[in-house]
Amino acid sequence: MVTIxxxxxxxxxxxxxxxxxxxxxxxxxxxxxxxxxxxIADLNYVPNRHAQNLRRGATRNFGIITSSLEQPxxxxxxxxxQFANDANYTTTLFNTYRDPQREIEALDRLKSKELDGIFLxxxxxxxxxxxxxxxxxxxxxxxxxQRDDLDIQSVFIDHYEGYKLxxxxxxxxxxxxxxxxxxxxxxxxxxxxxxxxxxxxxEHEIPPHDIQPFLDITNWERTLKAINxxxxxxxxxxxxxxxxxQVASFIISQFRKRDIKMPEEISVVGFDxxxxxxxxxxxxxxxxxxxxGRNACRLLLNELGAGPYELMPLRFTLIKRxxxx
Amino acid sequence: MVTIxxxxxxxxxxxxxxxxxxxxxxxxxxxxxxxxxxxIADLNYVPNRHAQNLRRGATRNFGIITSSLEQPxxxxxxxxxQFANDANYTTTLFNTYRDPQREIEALDRLKSKELDGIFLxxxxxxxxxxxxxxxxxxxxxxxxxQRDDLDIQSVFIDHYEGYKLxxxxxxxxxxxxxxxxxxxxxxxxxxxxxxxxxxxxxEHEIPPHDIQPFLDITNWERTLKAINxxxxxxxxxxxxxxxxxQVASFIISQFRKRDIKMPEEISVVGFDxxxxxxxxxxxxxxxxxxxxGRNACRLLLNELGAGPYELMPLRFTLIKRxxxx
DNA sequence: TTGAAAGCGCTAACAG
DNA sequence: CTGTTAGCGCTTTCAA
Numbered sequence: 024m025v026t027i028x029x030x031x032x033x034x035x036x037x038x039x040x041x042x043x044x045x046x047x048x049x050x051x052x053x054x055x056x057x058x059x060x061x062x063i064a065d066l067n068y069v070p071n072r073h074a075q076n077l078r079r080g081a082t083r084n085f086g087i088i089t090s091s092l093e094q095p096x097x098x099x100x101x102x103x104x105q106f107a108n109d110a111n112y113t114t115t116l117f118n119t120y121r122d123p124q125r126e127i128e129a130l131d132r133l134k135s136k137e138l139d140g141i142f143l144x145x146x147x148x149x150x151x152x153x154x155x156x157x158x159x160x161x162x163x164x165x166x167x168x169q170r171d172d173l174d175i176q177s178v179f180i181d182h183y184e185g186y187k188l189x190x191x192x193x194x195x196x197x198x199x200x201x202x203x204x205x206x207x208x209x210x211x212x213x214x215x216x217x218x219x220x221x222x223x224x225x226e227h228e229i230p231p232h233d234i235q236p237f238l239d240i241t242n243w244e245r246t247l248k249a250i251n252x253x254x255x256x257x258x259x260x261x262x263x264x265x266x267x268x269q270v271a272s273f274i275i276s277q278f279r280k281r282d283i284k285m286p287e288e289i290s291v292v293g294f295d296x297x298x299x300x301x302x303x304x305x306x307x308x309x310x311x312x313x314x315x316g317r318n319a320c321r322l323l324l325n326e327l328g329a330g331p332y333e334l335m336p337l338r339f340t341l342i343k344r345x346x347x348x
Numbered sequence: 349m350v351t352i353x354x355x356x357x358x359x360x361x362x363x364x365x366x367x368x369x370x371x372x373x374x375x376x377x378x379x380x381x382x383x384x385x386x387x388i389a390d391l392n393y394v395p396n397r398h399a400q401n402l403r404r405g406a407t408r409n410f411g412i413i414t415s416s417l418e419q420p421x422x423x424x425x426x427x428x429x430q431f432a433n434d435a436n437y438t439t440t441l442f443n444t445y446r447d448p449q450r451e452i453e454a455l456d457r458l459k460s461k462e463l464d465g466i467f468l469x470x471x472x473x474x475x476x477x478x479x480x481x482x483x484x485x486x487x488x489x490x491x492x493x494q495r496d497d498l499d500i501q502s503v504f505i506d507h508y509e510g511y512k513l514x515x516x517x518x519x520x521x522x523x524x525x526x527x528x529x530x531x532x533x534x535x536x537x538x539x540x541x542x543x544x545x546x547x548x549x550x551e552h553e554i555p556p557h558d559i560q561p562f563l564d565i566t567n568w569e570r571t572l573k574a575i576n577x578x579x580x581x582x583x584x585x586x587x588x589x590x591x592x593x594q595v596a597s598f599i600i601s602q603f604r605k606r607d608i609k610m611p612e613e614i615s616v617v618g619f620d621x622x623x624x625x626x627x628x629x630x631x632x633x634x635x636x637x638x639x640x641g642r643n644a645c646r647l648l649l650n651e652l653g654a655g656p657y658e659l660m661p662l663r664f665t666l667i668k669r670x671x672x673x
Numbered sequence: 674t675t676g677a678a679a680g681c682g683c684t685a686a687c688a689g
Numbered sequence: 690c691t692g693t694t695a696g697c698g699c700t701t702t703c704a705a
Binding site for chain 3: 375401402
């Protein structure tokens with residue numbers, strides 16, 4: 024392996040000088056610089072990153088922790104990575120598969136200096152477990168951080184407004200009965216969506232439907248169950264509002280196979296405005312999901328003093344397509 | 349920061365002993381081990397990974413190099429990561445955005461010992477640039493490596509057979525004229541698909557169509573152009589065969605918006621059998637794309653002497669859905 | 674079974 | 690402008 028000393032010897036200078044050339048730091052005469060650079064090129068030298076990291080105590084490497092790599096997750100990872108890359112940071116991905124131990128191991132890398140910061144997309148451990156890690160580096164999350172004693176920043180966006188947007192538009196176009204397909208009952212987003220729905224019902228003086236059978240619809244199996252519930256209903260709703268494009272795409276795909284006409288027989292709305300909503304031509308809500316990924320990176324960078332990067336505001340926009348009137 | 353010396357002091361032993369405990373190497377009395385472990389727990393110690401890496405000269409970290417993060421790429425990354433994870437390797441993602449310099453920087457990390465191996469999904473540089481890096485660690489690619497002087501392994505799968513599968517099935521079901529939507533004209537897959545098509549035409553004594561207008565259909569813009577070409581054709585083909593589910597999904601989405609009936613008016617076939625083909629209900633070819641990702645990881649692991657892991661064979665299967673007869 | 678000591682490759686005072 | 694030197698935190702002989 025070619026080391027800095029080999030270069031020093033070859034160039035007839037000290038290792039310190041070579042280091043200065045590599046890092047563009049301190050004074051080096053143009054002449055010496057040239058000689059050193061030639062030696063580096065001749066010997067095809069690349070500095071050992073571990074030695075650098077050990078010395079510097081930093082890595083220029085971010086970790087992304089998630090419990091799955093599904094579309095909505097990837098929709099944030101991609102822009103995050105690009106932004107990080109532009110700021111000269113690499114990105115290491117940790118998929119915990121909901122295993123708390125794996126999450127701990129990833130968090131430990133913040134402590135062991137292997138990561139300079141973490142974008143915690145979906146957590147598995149309790150906040151009390153995660154929180155202590157903030158002393159070793161910044162952590163940014165997608166979750167709603169209610170407790171302000173936590174030193175964790177968030178790019179959480181309150182879905183209340185976006186959900187209202189959908190409901191009002193459906194109402195305007197004649198829908199009077201609704202079914203909400205909801206995500207994790209523990210999640211803040213779900214709570215806010217339920218609130219939006221209940222508020223909406225109160226305003227328009229309609230009775231809300233039973234939430235229970237349509238709660239925790241987080242995978243395909245459960246989506247199927249929710250569809251079964253729908254089938255068993257004697258009076259069909261005018262519209263189905265889902266919590267994600269993933270769930271919406273699945274429902275719509277089922278409906279199309281059964282030749283259920285949308286929006287004539289029923290309206291269906293997604294959430295996230297991912298590519299799939301365009302391809303499958305269904306209505307969805309956009310909230311700059313990519314900008315959210317970038318904001319996460321901006322926050323991390325700011326915490327590390329690399330900024331200041333200004334956060335971009337996330338706005339809700341209803342993107343109307345073929346599954347609503 | 350808590351170091352190994354802090355633990356040593358706390359436990360009343362030497363750093364060497366602590367190291368032995370951490371790494372389960374050499375002889376340590378049960379008693380000493382216990383004392384050390386308690387100290388580690390008390391002080392909440394995690395070894396500095398850079399120091400370890402510097403000493404060991406290895407990282408247990410793989411790099412994935414790609415030029416984009418689109419679906420077919422992710423379909424391989426996910427299983428690769430999972431397999432790597434199970435073998436106790438992490439994964440750092442490098443998206444080059446087709447910038448050769450970025451690719452070099454990622455490759456350099458093999459040299460700088462930051463990566464133990466690389467899964468090169470899409471390359472941007474010439475092989476002559478990439479090849480020298482193999483001396484620093486194993487590289488596995490998706491590309492077809494024709495030159496056997498290259499020390500690069502590949503999980504390339506020849507699409508010839510899969511393409512034939514499609515053509516024959518379409519023929520069986522009455523299709524007599526075809527349009528092939530092809531990918532990068534430089535890629536081996538494209539060449540093999542063209543060959544399959546030409547061979548097929550010869551066998552069935554039909555004239556092949558002009559390939560040119562349907563070559564290099566690698567993004568949405570070009571897909572649109574290809575569709576325009578189709579529109580201008582006076583005699584429509586019976587079937588369209590695409591090189592990917594991405595392109596197929598786009599074409600099908602356009603056709604559906606225009607109310608073109610599939611398969612009655614025209615058949616459309618994708619390739620890769622990604623989720624989208626199921627959701628949008630179109631015929632596609634499966635070749636265990638996930639297993640391909642895993643195989644890439646197996647090859648890497650084998651090269652590093654961590655195996656032997658047996659490679660899983662990839663088989664073509666035509667998955668018939670609603671866009672073909 | 675344990676400790677002392679050297680050194681992985683690099684950077685940053687400090688001195689000149 | 691350049692070199693000397695110390696040491697980042699860890700592992701691994703070697704010796705005891």
